[in-house]
Amino acid sequence: MTAVDEPQSYSGTRKGEPDKTIEEVWAQPTGLRWWSSVSHRVVGKRFIYTGFAFFIIAGFLALLVRTQLIVPGNTFLDNETYNQVFTMHGTLMMFLFAIPILEGFAVYLIPMMLGARDLIFPRLGQFGYYCYLFGGIIVLSSFLFDAAPDGGWFMYVPLTTNAFTPGVSADFWLIGITFAEIASVTAAVELIVAILCARAPGMSLTKMPIFAWYILITAFMIAIGFPPLIIGSILLEANRLLGLPFFDPTVGGDPLLWQHLFWLFGHPEVYIIFLPAAGMVATILPTFVGKPLFGYGFVVAAVISMGFISFGLWAHHMFTTGLPILSLSLFSAASTMVAVPTGVQIFAFIATLAQGRPRMTTPMLFVMGFLFIFVLGGLTGVMLASVPFNWQAHDSYFVVAHLHYVLIGGMVFPLFAAFYYWAPHITGRMMSERLGKWVFWLMFIGFNATFFLMHVTGLRGMPRRIATYPEGIGWDRLNLLSTLGSYILAAGVALFIFDFIRHLRHGERAGRDPWRAGTMEWLYPTVAIGFNFHAIPPVETREPLWNNPNMLGKNAEDVEGVMRKMHDGRRETIGCDPVSGSPVQIVRLPHPTFTPMFTAFALAVAFAATIASAYFVAIAGIVAGLLGFTIWAWEPSDSGVTRDAGMGYVLPVNMIEKRSHMHIATVGTMLVLYALLGSLIFALLYLWNVYPNFAAQTAQPNLLWTGLSMLAGLVLLILAMINRRVAVADKIGLATVMNLAVILASIACTACLALAIQRTDPWGTALGATMWATLGFVALNLFITLYWALFNAARKVTGRVGAGQSLPDFNLATYAKGTAVMVLITGGLFLAATLGGLS
Amino acid sequence: MTALGRQVWGLTIPAVAWAAHFIAIYALISAACAPRGLIDIPLMFGLGIVATVLFGIAALWPTIRPPKGAALTGAIRVGGLIFAVAILFDVLPLIFSSGCGG
Known part of the structure; x- marks a missing residue:
């Protein structure tokens, strides 16, 4: 194919690379320039691999915790180290593993599922990734300076104020995590805009794959849910650096203000983690049942309800702080109520299972594990929503058991299902079914052995976060068994890593659509070209590969669609009306660049210098970051022309109106700011x-x-x-x-x-x-x-x-x-x- | 506005009604039960009931009269019901409590 089709002369707009073919224009950079890639496939994989690395580190820390608790009176870790280890375990798992890895999957999958050639703001994706990476490195580097945070993943004040936590350990947490959160928020805005503005022709909101609905609602939740913690962290850091008394009760401050701000983020966070994982389940399940998801509309309604109601639960983490009983009753009611939309989804999954005879592959085993474990965690959640029970179980191992049933059952098991399900898409080879079943059973047995027993340990009165305990009060055997269970769980994860490395060379070649799925990410053969579609096909159903025989019936590059011609030698995709999915514009996309990486690096220097009290360096970093943003935006405009997109569509390039992707991104950013x-x-x-x-x-x-x-x-x-x-x-x-x-x-x-x-x-x-x-x-x-x-x-x-x-x-x-x-x-x-x- | 656009509004309105109601109830409890004591308990109760009726109707309206177009009707009905029940749940503490309760 030739790259250029009579490019017009117009001021300011770049002509791109007119002598190149579409494959060359979209080719991924190699060598050192690989770091400049802005492709959603590359950025998504980086999020996934980096997130998994943090998972391994955090998992190792969890094993240290369990080893310390294996016998009473253990001296394996001293008290201070133990505090650091459990703090960093929670911090890494919640902030640097769970959300980034799920966003990584969304970044990787959403454009392909929706019919876009790339995410809508590729440079923002690269910027977000490097913010995440540098933020994570800042937090982890605290170990090198013997200043790892030790105030718990929730960083309650006054424990984390200068009076009780001198030094810089809390600053590492506050600054590093806030920096990493930029990645989550930027990815959220990008995903919202990508889902609303860059879908295949005809893909109305009601024809979107269910995964896109889950990610859309999650992205809105991140946009609204993360800001309270960002503000809280800035206030606490200002308290530590400048002595501003936001939380000092002697001058009208309140430690509970931190708890409110933290849990205004912290509780929706649980659903921010759960929803994308449930979206994976809702995608994987129909493939192996061979039938569409039961009750698509019901599930959409449940996801929206869950997204909203989850913001009304934050104070159920504060039932023992002395809030008025009337407030507790309100939050208890809302906490109970959230079980309804959760139940709607679970019943929809069960009804989908009942529609056919599922193929019990490894991904399906993990889905079944999700259903079993998450339902148990949900039920103990309803128990904890009850104020009198919560008062008894608060800060005990019962809560530890509950939260791990929800988070590991609701997120880690679906994530491993996703690893096995989409690994062929990423690597082109199948992971082992035999080893996969071993991985599942080791993880399932290990998980339940570890955490089911903790319900009992908690009901027998063992508090959370204690470094050791006396013998003979009924906790010894339970802790021993929990620790042994954690080793079995770790063995399952280790076997998964072995299988993943093994399959890169020895796995069976996957071919095209190896699981017989219906969603569009499987249209091309696995390990495809550097972009997603030669031509973007019109979509009329939610499972286009099942319902449109032309798609898999011919070579992927020959499938009919819009945008087959590349007019100006530029990367571009189709832009749509947010509701109907009708094509309304051509969206020009950037080529590989280092600018976002350097901008993120400059800001990382500013943040790190703040921890080191090197304020002139911090100011220099901020100025360099501002310069980076300026260079980033100082580029010729692409608006002002129309082009033939094929199939009868003649569309403006980067149109100037309210439905423009950039305008919707501006509105999304305002949502975060508000x-x-x-x-x-x-x-x-x-x-x-x-x-x-x-x-x-x-x-x-x-x-x-x-x-x-x-x-x-x-x-x-x-x-x-x-x-x-x-x-x-x-x-x-x-x-x-x-x-x-x-x-x-x-x-x-x-x-x-x-x-x-x-x-x-x-x-x-x-x-x-x-x-x-x-x-x-x-x-x-x-x-x-x-x-x-x-x-x-x-x-x-x-x-x-x-x-x-x-x-x-x-x-x-x-x-x-x-x-x-x-x-x-x-x-x-x-x-x-x-x-x-x-x- | 297109039929699909109206249906999207039908999905959104009950959610916004629930959010507004929750904020109203939380604000009323805070106004009555915090040390400042901005309002008394009967006023809190009265305003809470008014907010519940108004927002409850807003949440249920798309369920009773869903916008035309078949694509999202089921979702609108289920969503409206869930949010209406959630609104009812949130006001129950006001109805069954005689005061702030310490």
């Missing part, structure tokens, strides 16, 4: 409501400057609206003027807000500190608005933007509007404090 702001407002209202005496001691904001800040916010809002209209009208000169106006309004907003609370002492009361933190967050957004407007103006002044290329201004308008509303909300809160008083 969740961050919401967390700060929660903190403000919480401290104001719980400590009225200290609120009364906080200086009120200045009425005049507060009013002026709201006026400036209103001006910014109006300017943003005008900016949108100017962008749509494509008036380049006027748009430059509007950019400058936005810059001035942003400066005015920041100055007025700061002057409004200039008399408020951030060290005087926790409420005052939180007011300044809120101001800092809004000011950061105003700075981004300012920088973006400056950037857009500079591009126009230097002639980088031509006619029909106003997409950056269109998106800036949305961001500026969102920021202006933040100013109005913050100004409104300050105004209420001024008029109503803080007392």
Whole structure:
């Protein structure tokens, strides 16, 4: 195929590589440039392999814990080391294994399942991966400095404040994990946009593979659920570095505020981990039953319900903290209620099983293991939702047993099913069925031996996190058996690793669609080309490979579809309407680049330097990161032309309207930012409501400057609206003027807000500190608005933007509007404090 | 708006209604039971019932009258029911408790 089909001349838009074929344009870089790859296949695999490496490390730490507890009075680990080991076990498993590896699978699979040639923001994927890798390295490197965190994976205050945890161990956790969380949030925004904006022609929301629904809801949950922890971590780090008293009860702070912020993240986190894994089950199960998933619509409804209701459960981790009984009852009710959508999914899986005679392959065994173990974990979850029982079982090994039944049953078993199921897709070879069954039974028996007994250990009163215990109080034999069980479980994992390495050379060749699956990732032969589709086929059903015989009936590259011609020698895929799936644009995709990696590295230097108190280096890292983002975005625009996409579609390239993938990404980013702001407002209202005496001691904001800040916010809002209209009208000169106006309004907003609370002492009361933190967050957004407007103006002044290329201004308008509303909300809160008083 | 678009709204509205109701109930309990004591128990109860009726109707509406189009009707009905029951669950503590309970 020739690469170029009469490329038109138009200003600013790159011509790509006109002499290359489509295979060459999409070829993966080799040698050192392999690190510059932005392909979702490469990035997805990196997430999976890195996540698995963290799993092995965290699993090894778990074995140390179990070995310490094998007999009473053991001195294998001293108390301090034991605290470090169980803290790092939980931290690595929750933050650096579970979510990243599931996101890795989503990054790898979603484009192929939906009919896209790549993820919609490939550079963002690469950036997210390196943030994750560097963040993980920062956290792990704490061992090298003998400063591994030891405050538990939940980092409760006041234990983790300077008074009780001097040194930098807590800083390693707070900074490293926050950095790694950037990867999760960026991947979430990318997955939301990819699922909504880059599907095959005709793939409406109701025709999406069920896995895409699970990932879509999970991504929204990450976007809303991670911000409370990010804010909490920043507040705690500010407490440690600057002495700001957010959690100090002597000046109106509250350790429970940390718990609220942590569990506002921490409980949805459990469902963020469970849902993608359940999505894997819902994908694998129909393949081996040979029938579609039973009750697709019911499952979609259940997943949406679970996504929402899981945000109403956070305080059930705080039943023993002295909250009002009425609050406990509310959270108890919500915690019980979440069992309903969970049950709907489980019954849908069982009904799918009942539709046919399943093939009991290794992936299916792990799916059955999931059903058995997760249901038990769910039932003990309902028990723990009951306040009186929770009071008895709290912080005992019963809870340890429950959470491992939920997380290992609900996530690790489906994950191993996924390893066996999709390994042929990744490596081109089948893993051993015989060894796979051994792996399953070792893991299943080992898991139950380890954790089932812990229910009993907990009911006999053994508390969590103790480094040792006296003999003769009924815990000895149970702990011994649990430890032996953990070794069996580890043997299963070790055998899996052996099988995986073995199959890379000696596994049977997989061929095309080896499991007879119905979803589109199996359209091409395994270990395919560097991209996904020569032509993107129209999709009319949820199992296109089952229902469209043309797909597997001919060579994959010959399947009919859109985008067969490559016009400008550029990587591109089809963009769709978010609801109907109708093609609406051609999306241009970037080629391999090191820029995101260097940007992530610069930020990693900034974060690491902060831990080392090398603040000039930290500032240099931030400046270098900003420069990286600038270089990243300083590229010719692709908008402004239309191209023939085939099959009767003539489509704009990177269209300028609300359904554009970049605009939806801007809205998605605003969702994350509002969740961050919401967390700060929660903190403000919480401290104001719980400590009225200290609120009364906080200086009120200045009425005049507060009013002026709201006026400036209103001006910014109006300017943003005008900016949108100017962008749509494509008036380049006027748009430059509007950019400058936005810059001035942003400066005015920041100055007025700061002057409004200039008399408020951030060290005087926790409420005052939180007011300044809120101001800092809004000011950061105003700075981004300012920088973006400056950037857009500079591009126009230097002639980088031509006619029909106003997409950056269109998106800036949305961001500026969102920021202006933040100013109005913050100004409104300050105004209420001024008029109503803080007392 | 297309039929499918209306159906997506039919899926979303009960979820948003539940979220708004949960926040309302949590806020009312916090307003009545925290040291500041912004409102008293009868007012908390009254506002809670009003919020439950309003948001309960919003959650159930797509179940009673699902938007036209067959593709997501089952999901809309099930989702609306789950969220309506969840709204009922969340208000039960207000109904069965006589006060903040310590």
